[in-house]
Every structure is written in C-alpha cells, then in structure tokens.
Amino acid sequence: MKGYLLEISQALIALVLAPGLVGFVRWWKARLQGRRGAAPWLVYYDLRKLFAKEVVISKNTSWIFRFTPYLVFSSTLAVTLLIPLVAAPLPFDRIGDLLLVVYLLLLGTFFLALAGLDPGTAFGGMGASREMTIAAIAEPTIALSIFGLAVGAGSTNLGRIVAETLAHPSAAISPGHLLGFAALFTVMLAETGRLPVDNPSTHLELTMIHEAMVLEYSGRYLALIEWAAAVRLLIFFSLLANMFAPWGVAATLTPVAVGIAAVALVAKLAALGLVVAFLETRLAKLRLFRVPELLAVSFVLALLAVTSSFLLR
Amino acid sequence: MSTNLFAQLSALASSLTLLAGIALLWRRSLDAYIQAFKWQSVVLSGMFVLVGYAGGDRQLYAMAGFFFVLKVVVIPHYLRRLEEQVGAERESHPYINIATSLIISGLLVLLAYVITRPLVAVSRLPTRGSLPLAMGLIFVGLFVVVTRRKALTQVVGFLVLENGIALLAMLGTYGIPLIIELGVFLDVLMGFLAMQVFVYHIHGTFESMDVEQLNRLKH
Numbered sequence: 001m002k003g004y005l006l007e008i009s010q011a012l013i014a015l016v017l018a019p020g021l022v023g024f025v026r027w028w029k030a031r032l033q034g035r036r037g038a039a040p041w042l043v044y045y046d047l048r049k050l051f052a053k054e055v056v057i058s059k060n061t062s063w064i065f066r067f068t069p070y071l072v073f074s075s076t077l078a079v080t081l082l083i084p085l086v087a088a089p090l091p092f093d094r095i096g097d098l099l100l101v102v103y104l105l106l107l108g109t110f111f112l113a114l115a116g117l118d119p120g121t122a123f124g125g126m127g128a129s130r131e132m133t134i135a136a137i138a139e140p141t142i143a144l145s146i147f148g149l150a151v152g153a154g155s156t157n158l159g160r161i162v163a164e165t166l167a168h169p170s171a172a173i174s175p176g177h178l179l180g181f182a183a184l185f186t187v188m189l190a191e192t193g194r195l196p197v198d199n200p201s202t203h204l205e206l207t208m209i210h211e212a213m214v215l216e217y218s219g220r221y222l223a224l225i226e227w228a229a230a231v232r233l234l235i236f237f238s239l240l241a242n243m244f245a246p247w248g249v250a251a252t253l254t255p256v257a258v259g260i261a262a263v264a265l266v267a268k269l270a271a272l273g274l275v276v277a278f279l280e281t282r283l284a285k286l287r288l289f290r291v292p293e294l295l296a297v298s299f300v301l302a303l304l305a306v307t308s309s310f311l312l313r
Numbered sequence: 314m315s316t317n318l319f320a321q322l323s324a325l326a327s328s329l330t331l332l333a334g335i336a337l338l339w340r341r342s343l344d345a346y347i348q349a350f351k352w353q354s355v356v357l358s359g360m361f362v363l364v365g366y367a368g369g370d371r372q373l374y375a376m377a378g379f380f381f382v383l384k385v386v387v388i389p390h391y392l393r394r395l396e397e398q399v400g401a402e403r404e405s406h407p408y409i410n411i412a413t414s415l416i417i418s419g420l421l422v423l424l425a426y427v428i429t430r431p432l433v434a435v436s437r438l439p440t441r442g443s444l445p446l447a448m449g450l451i452f453v454g455l456f457v458v459v460t461r462r463k464a465l466t467q468v469v470g471f472l473v474l475e476n477g478i479a480l481l482a483m484l485g486t487y488g489i490p491l492i493i494e495l496g497v498f499l500d501v502l503m504g505f506l507a508m509q510v511f512v513y514h515i516h517g518t519f520e521s522m523d524v525e526q527l528n529r530l531k532h
Contacts, residue, residue, distance in 0.1 A: 173321045175328035175446065182332070296412040297339050300419035301332075308328075311426050311433075311445070 002253050003091040007081055013262070014080040014238075018230035019043040021237070021269055026201070028277035043230070050223035058119045058216060068115035069217065069224040072108040076228040079104045079235050084162045084242050086261040087250040093159040098150060101158070102143045105191070105235075108228065109135050116213030127212025130288065134190050134197065134209065137295040141187045141302045148180035148305030149243055162246045172245060176309030179301045181244045186298035188236040192229070194276060196286040197294070207288055234269065241268035319367045320439040323484065326360045327443035327450075329353075330480060331422070334453040334473050338414050341403045346469040347392050350476075354384035357476055361483065364440070368487040376494055380479070383498055388472065388505060395465065395509060399516040402523070408460045418456060422449035440484040447484055450477035463522040464515050468508050475501050 023040035030037025057065065082096050082104075109131060116128035150156045152171055153164035165171055190197040193210035202208070214225050242249055248264025250257035286294060333353035337346055358381040365373025407414065425448035433441045454474030458467050479497070482489055512522070519526045 170317055170321050173325050175324045175442075178325060178328055179332075293339060293411045293415070296415040297335065300335065300415050303419045304328075304331075304422055307423055307426055308324075308442075308446070311430070 003087075006087055006253060006258065007090050007092050010085040010087070011077060011080040014085060014231055014234055015077070015227075017266070017269070018234040019047055019227065021234050021273060022230045024270065025233075025273045025277050025280075028274055029201075029280050032277055032281040047223050047227055050226070051220050053219040055219035055221055057218075058121075061119050061216075064111070065115050065118045065216075066221070068111045069221040069228075071111050073224045073228045075104045075108045076231045076235070080231060082158065083235060083239060084159050084246075084249060085238050086258055086265055087253060088162040088166065088246070089159040089251075093157050097156040098143065098146050098158055099156060102139060105142070105232070106135065106139050108232075109139075109191075112213050112225075116216075119216045121216060123208075123212045123215050127209055127215070130209045131213060134291060134295065137292060137299055138187045138190050141183055141295065141299045142191070144299070144302035144306055145180040145183040145187070146239070146243060148176040148302065148309045151306060151309045152176055158243065162242060162249055163251065165243075165246050166249065166251060169247075174309065176305045177244055178305075179308065180305035181240065183298040183302035183305060184236075184240055184244075186294060186301070188240060189276075189279075190291070190295060190298075192233045192236055195280040196283045197291050199285055207285065237269050237272045238265065241265070241272060316439045319363070320442060322363060323360065323440045324443045324446070326356050326363065327446035327480060327484070329356045330360075330476065331446050331450050331453070334450045334457075334477070335415070335418055337457055337469065337473060338418055338453070339411060341405060341411075343392075343396050343402070343404070343463075343465055343469075346404075346466055347389050347396075350392075350469050350472055351385055351389045353473065353476055354380065357480060358385065360480065364483055364487055367439075370487065372491045373483075376491065379495070379498060383502065384472070384476070387502075391505070391509065392465070392469070395512060399465075399512060399522060402463050402465070402521070404461055404463055404466045407462055414456070414460055418453050421452040421456060422446075425449035425452055438484070438487075440487075443484050444481065447477055447481035450480060453477070462525055464508075464512050464524055465522055467524065468505070468512070471508070472501070472505070 020040055020043065023038070023043040026043075027037045027040045079101050081092050082101050084090065113128040113131050113135075116124035116131070118124070146158075146161075147156070149161050149165070152174070153161040155161065155164070171177060189195070193200050198209040198211075199207075200210075202211070210229070214222065217225055242265070245268070248261055248268070250261040330353050333349045333356070336349045340346060340349065358377045361373050361377035361380055365371065365377065409417065422445070426445040429445040429448050433444055436444070451474055454470055454472075454477050457470030457473060461467050461470060482494075515524070515527070516522060
C-alpha cells in the first residue's frame, strides 16, 4: 500500500518539479551567457497563462490534432510511474520494464509527428519528418544503453537494475556503465530537443524540429504539450541520474530514506541541469545532416556498452 | 589498492582511450583529430602510472613520463606546426562516410571482443577485461589509416594505432622492459619524423594533402 502511495506521489512530484527544472536550465544558461535571465519559476506562470487562453484550431485538422496533447501528456505521465525516481523496487515495476518506458516515450513522439502533419502546414510536415529521422536512431539507442545495465543486473526491470547497482557499487565505473551513460546523454540531448540537435529557446528558425511540430498548437493544448516536454526532460535526467549513479535512491520505504532520496534527486537534477546549460552555452547547433552522425556515435557507444557488459559478465 | 578496483579503473581508462579513438572518426577538422589524440595520450600515461602502482613496477613511472612528453607535448606540437605550414585541410570526404564508418568501428570492436575471447578466458590478469578494448583501439586506428583521405589525418590514425599497441602491451604484460619500450618509442618518433618529410613532399608536389592524388604517380 505504502509503495503505491509513494509511486503516485512521485509522479506528482515529477509533474510539479518539471517546469521548474526547465526554468532552472534556462536561468543558468542565461547566467552563463552573461544575461540576467528570467526567474526559474516563470515557466509555471507561462503554463497557467496558456491554460487560461482560448484555443484556436485550424479548420483542416482531424481528431488526431485534438487528441494528441492528451495522449502525449498521459503517456509521459505513465512513464513517471514506471521509472525509479525516489525509491527503487516499487510495486509498479511488475507492470512494465525498460521496454515499456521506451515505447511509451516513442508513442508520444509518434503522435506528435502525426499531429504535426495533420494541419497540413509546411513547418509541421518538416518538423515531423525531422523528428522521425532522429527518433528512428534515438529510440533504439535509449533501449540499448539501458540494456547494457540490464545485462549486468540480469533483469530489464528498472527497479531491479537500480537495486543491483546499489548492491555492487563498483559496477558503476565498468565500461558498460560509462559507455551507456555517454550514449544515453547524447540521446537525451536529441530527444528533449536541446542543443546541438535542436534549439529549445526559439521557434523562429528554419532548422527547428520540436517547435516546428507544435507550431499550430495554442491555449491549453500547447500548455499540455509544453508541460509534457518538461516532464520528458525530467524523465531523461532522472534516468541518467538514477540508473547510472543510483546513490541516494531509497531501498526501503522509511520516511527518512525517502526524504534523503528526494533531496538527492533534486540535487542530481540540478547538477545535470547545470551541465546541460553549460553545454548549450558552449556548443553551436549542428547542421541537420550531421545529426544522424552524432546519433550514430551514440548508437555505437550503446552497442559497445551492451557488448562489454555481456562479454565481461 | 584492491584488485577489483584496479580492474575497474583499468577498464575505465581503456574505454576512455577507445572513446577518443571513436571521436576521431566522428570529427572532421585536423585540430579535432589532434585534440582527441592528445587526450587519449593523457589517459594512457595515467594508465602507465596506474599499472606501475598496481604491479609495483617503478620503471613504469619513468615510462609514463616519457610517454607524456612524447605524445602529449612533442608530437601534437609538431602536428600543429605541420598543420600551420601546409594548411589545415578538413577531412570532408573520407572514403567511407562518417555514419557508416562509426557503425563499422562498432563492429570492429565487436570483432575485437570475439577474437580476444579465448585470451580473456585463459588469462588470470585483473586487467583481462580491458584487453578487447585495447585490441578494438588498434582496429579503429587501422581503420582511420585506411579510410581517411588526407595525409595528416592518416598520420594521426597511425599514432592512435600505436597507442592501441602500447595499451595492449601494457595490459597484457604489466609493462615490458624499459629498454624495449624506449626502442618502440624511438621507432614511433622516427616514423613520425619520416612521415613529416613525406607530408612536406606530398604538399610540395600536389599543393594538397589528398592522398588520392598519389594514384597519378602510377602512370
């Protein structure tokens, strides 16, 4: 019972923290670039404003366009129930493992691309085709890089993997872990629409990817999509933090352990946010045709991660 | 230092050197090639110190020093100077395109795992887990030499190949005698200097670093 309660509250925490995380990364990026930057909590106000606004929809759209924001939001929310955010073996682990997480994320991406095509605008189609180009290489890489850990732990269950790494801390510097981390980090940049793959701070570029797909959305639909994108960033950050460096994750469900885990999670998210902000300040956007090369790098790394943990078991 | 920790650290350093080798395949500019080679050599000289400490072999510290001076300071410096003199040419069209060559390098490392399997199975060394990575680095270096078009990037590929050999020798034997290792170093240096002369001549004759042009010499 306590497990289920914790599971639901961790999903709520993810929902509440996610916009703050996005705002935090933006704020740090602004500071690193010598600007004052908007306050990190501005994102919450933006979301509230968008929820209150009227929705304008093109006449040429079908039900897919209206259905997609709800689907994207709920599939992302479902993922937060499945990944270890604060405590490791949780009751929902029985429902789904790594593969379900990957496919739920892909489901959201797939419907977003459909919704980009639906109104028949030039930008939507461009964004959708680009997103699919990236997703086709990125999604298997996510699965592979975590498979590298799964092979070592003997289970594709995310909770089990975390518990296993906690039990054998020296595994965290094995080649499988490191290569997998590098692979997942690169894919995270691509999947959450960050530099050097996509520029999250503008939708006025011909080379935009994510923003091009959601250009037609407004009002509460846009709010849901943006919120889901923020949660997606949080999901990837916590996968990186908790799968590869699970220290702090509560192994027992006592209030103290969970409290420590929550603090550790926030600290790890902040650290990763800082790293991403730093990278975004240092890196220029890649040419679109070089993006598959970058993703090929991360795919190869993930492949090597799986091989080394499989053969050196 | 416990054996387990040592094994993990050596695997870590070996994967970092392999990462630098793969980074070579992704980048295009000569500067990036030199950077990757330099960082790889930094990790490798750290590896010499680590193995020296774990195996209790003092000579390896001296080796680490030599290695550092030669491969982190001297050779990158000369590569840069060479680049300034003959002009930096980007590796814009390698014989095999970048995405494919990355995938092939992944397969090469898999191959390295397969062929070192018997070796890893019989070995009792704590470093045995890293042997396939070193072998993979040798293959990747060779692959760079074979598939890149510009003379200078091929030289860097050769140097990476040599780093792979040094890594494999160190992991497999805990450091071969100093005198042999010094001989190898001098060979590398001589090889490098000879290549430098070749690069000058290629540049002088063709006004370009593209080795494709050498095909014309056949007729």
